Amino acid sequence: MTIFKSVLELNRPFNVICKKCLNSSAQLPNVLTSETCEISESAQIKEIKPYEDIPGPKPLPLLGNNWRFIPYIGDFQIEHIDKVSKKLYQKYGKIVKVGGLLGRPDMLFLFDPDEIEKVFRREDSLPLRPSMPSLNYYKHNLRKEFFGDIGGVIAVHGENWQKFRSKVNQIMLQPRSAKMYAQVILETAEEFVKRIGGLRNAASEMPDNFLNEIHRWSLESLARVALDIKMGCLEEHPPDDTQRLIDAINTFFINVPILELKIPFWRVFPTSTFNRYIEALDSIREICLKYINKSMDNLDLDADENQLSVMRKVLKREKNVKLASILALDLFLVGVDTTSNAVASILYQLSINPNKQLLLHEELDRILPSADSRLTIDKLDEMSYLKACIKETMRMFPVVIGNGRQTSSDCVIGGHHVPKGVQIVFQHFVISNQEEFFFESDTFLPERWLQHSKMAKSHHPFASLPFGFGKRMCLGKRFAELEIQILLATIMQNYRVEYHHPKLDYYIHPMYTPNGPLKLKFVNKH
Numbered sequence: 364m365t366i367f368k369s370v371l372e373l374n375r376p377f378n379v380i381c382k383k384c385l386n387s388s389a390q391l392p393n394v395l396t397s398e399t400c401e402i403s404e405s406a407q408i409k410e411i412k413p414y415e416d417i418p419g420p421k422p423l424p425l426l427g428n429n430w431r432f433i434p435y436i437g438d439f440q441i442e443h444i445d446k447v448s449k450k451l452y453q454k455y456g457k458i459v460k461v462g463g464l465l466g467r468p469d470m471l472f473l474f475d476p477d478e479i480e481k482v483f484r485r486e487d488s489l490p491l492r493p494s495m496p497s498l499n500y501y502k503h504n505l506r507k508e509f510f511g512d513i514g515g516v517i518a519v520h521g522e523n524w525q526k527f528r529s530k531v532n533q534i535m536l537q538p539r540s541a542k543m544y545a546q547v548i549l550e551t552a553e554e555f556v557k558r559i560g561g562l563r564n565a566a567s568e569m570p571d572n573f574l575n576e577i578h579r580w581s582l583e584s585l586a587r588v589a590l591d592i593k594m595g596c597l598e599e600h601p602p603d604d605t606q607r608l609i610d611a612i613n614t615f616f617i618n619v620p621i622l623e624l625k626i627p628f629w630r631v632f633p634t635s636t637f638n639r640y641i642e643a644l645d646s647i648r649e650i651c652l653k654y655i656n657k658s659m660d661n662l663d664l665d666a667d668e669n670q671l672s673v674m675r676k677v678l679k680r681e682k683n684v685k686l687a688s689i690l691a692l693d694l695f696l697v698g699v700d701t702t703s704n705a706v707a708s709i710l711y712q713l714s715i716n717p718n719k720q721l722l723l724h725e726e727l728d729r730i731l732p733s734a735d736s737r738l739t740i741d742k743l744d745e746m747s748y749l750k751a752c753i754k755e756t757m758r759m760f761p762v763v764i765g766n767g768r769q770t771s772s773d774c775v776i777g778g779h780h781v782p783k784g785v786q787i788v789f790q791h792f793v794i795s796n797q798e799e800f801f802f803e804s805d806t807f808l809p810e811r812w813l814q815h816s817k818m819a820k821s822h823h824p825f826a827s828l829p830f831g832f833g834k835r836m837c838l839g840k841r842f843a844e845l846e847i848q849i850l851l852a853t854i855m856q857n858y859r860v861e862y863h864h865p866k867l868d869y870y871i872h873p874m875y876t877p878n879g880p881l882k883l884k885f886v887n888k889h
C-alpha cells in the first residue's frame with residue numbers, strides 16, 4: 364500500500380494519515396499501518412505537514428528565542444504576554460511554534476478551540492501540564508526531605524500526581540462538598556463587607572492597595588475552608604505572618620514565568636531571582652505549616668465529616684498527616700491570588716458597566732429584598748445574572764490567560780505532525796475575545812450566558828475554559844466559584860460599585876488583572 368510505504372520510507376510517523384483518523388478524537392496510533400487504519404487506499408487522504416513547517420518567530424543561533432524576553436531588547440514582555448499572544452496569532456495564524464527556548468521544550472501556541480478540544484479528548488490517564496519546573500525542582504530536589512514521594516498536585520506529574528489527586532478529587536470537586544462550606548464562606552464575606560465600609564475615604568473610595576485587601580479576604584476564606592482556622596486576616600491589625608504569606612505567594616507567582624521563560628541560568632547556579640523564589644516558597648511552607656499544625660491541635664476525627672475542613676476530611680479518610688498537609692500547602696499556593704484577582708476584575712467590570720450592574724441589582728433586590736435578608740445556597744442558585752457576570756468577566760479577562768499540556772506521544776495537531784514532549788499552550792484569552800467565537804466579543808454582555816436570553820447563543824465549549832478541563836482541571840474550581848459568588852452577592856446586597864478614574868488596562872501581575880490602583884467607590888444601597 365503506497366500510503367503506508369511512504370510513512371515507512373520517511374521513517375516519520377503520521378506523514379500521511381486518512382482523513383477519518385485525522386478528525387477522530389480517539390488517541391492516534393503511534394505508527395500507522397494497514398492494520399491500524401481501516402480506510403482503503405482509495406479513501407480520501409490528507410497530507411500531514413511536517414512539524415518544521417509550523418510558523419512562528421525564528422530562534423537566533425545560540426540565544427534561541429529567549430532573547431525576546433530580555434527587557435529593552437526583546438519584544439516579549441512577560442507582563443504583556445496577552446498582547447504578545449494576540450500579535451503572534453495575527454502574524455502566524457491558529458498554530459504558532461515558539462521554539463529554541465533554552466532549557467525547555469518548544470511551545471506550540473494553539474488559537475483554535477477545535478484543536479484544543481481534540482488535544483483534551485485524546486488526553487490519557489496521566490495528563491501532563493508543563494508548568495513550573497522550578498517548583499518541581501523545589502519539591503523533589505531542594506526540599507526532598509520534607510516532601511518525600513508525596514509531592515501534591517502542583518508541578519507534580521505521572522503516577523505520583525494521579526495517586527495524590529485520586530485521594531482528594533471527590534472532597535474537592537463534588538458540588539455538594541463545596542456547598543457544605545457555604546456558611547463559613549458567607550461569614551468571611553460579611554466580615555469583608557464590613558471592612559469595606561471602614562476602608563472608605565471621604566469620597567467613599569477604596570485605598571490604592573485595595574487589591575491587597577481582597578487578597579486578605581481570599582486568604583481568610585481559604586483558611587476557613589481548608590483548615591477551619593480563623594487567621595485574622597480581616598482584623599484591623601492582622602497577625603504579621605498573614606501579610607508575609609500574601610507577599611510570599613505574590614513573589615512566588617511573579618517569579619515563575621521569569622524562571623521559565625528567560626534564559627534559565629538558575630539551572631546552573633542560584634540567581635537572585637531563584638533565591639527570592641526559594642525564599643518565598645520556604646516562607647509559604649513555614650507559615651502554612653504553622654496554621655496546619657494549629658488546625659491539627661484541636662482535631663476531632665470522630666466529628667461528623669460534613670463539619671470538617673478539607674484537610675481534616677482528607678486526614679480522616681487517608682490517616683496520613685503528610686498527605687493532608689501537602690494538600691493544604693498546594694491549595695494556599697494557588698488558591699489565594701487566583702480568586703482575589705478574579706474578584707478584583709469582576710468588581711472593576713461591573714463598575715465600568717453600570718447598566719449591567721443595574722440588572723444585577725434588580726436580580727439581587729428581588730432575591731434578597733432587604734439588607735437583613737439571609738443569603739442561602741437556594742437563593743444563590745437563583746442568581747443566574749450574578750453567575751453570568753462572573754462568567755463574562757472570566758471570558759474577557761481570564762485570570763489565567765492560557766493553559767497547557769505536554770504531548771505524551773507523537774500526534775497530529777492543526778494538520779501538522781507534532782512530536783512527543785512539545786508543550787501545547789491553549790491560548791484561551793485570545794480565543795475567547797474573538798468575534799468568531801463570541802459575537803460582540805469586546806462588549807461586556809453577561810446575557811450571552813443566560814439560558815433564556817435572546818442574546819444567548821451556543822458557544823464552542825472549548826472557547827472559554829477559565830478553570831481548564833479534564834482530569835487535571837482546577838482542583839479548587841467549586842470553592843473558587845462559591846467564594847466569588849457569595850462575596851459578590853454580599854457586596855452587591857449592600858453597595859453599588861462605581862469607578863471615576865481613567866480606564867485601567869489589564870496586565871499579567873502575576874494573574875491577568877486591572878493595572879492600577881483599584882479606587883472603587885462603594886455607595887451604600889440602604
Ligand code: HEM
Nearest residue numbers: 516694698701702705829830831832835836837838839843
Ligand atoms: C478564579 C479562581 C481560579 C482560577 C481561574 C483557576 C484556574 C486554574 C487553571 C486554569 C488550572 C489548570 C487546569 C488544567 O490544567 O486544566 C488550575 C489548576 C489548579 N487549581 Fe485553580 N483556579 C482558581 C482557583 C483555585 C482555588 C481557590 C484553588 C484551591 C482551593 C485552586 C487549586 C488548583 C489546583 C490544586 C490546581 C492543580 C490541579 C492539578 O494539576 O491536578 N484553584 N486552576
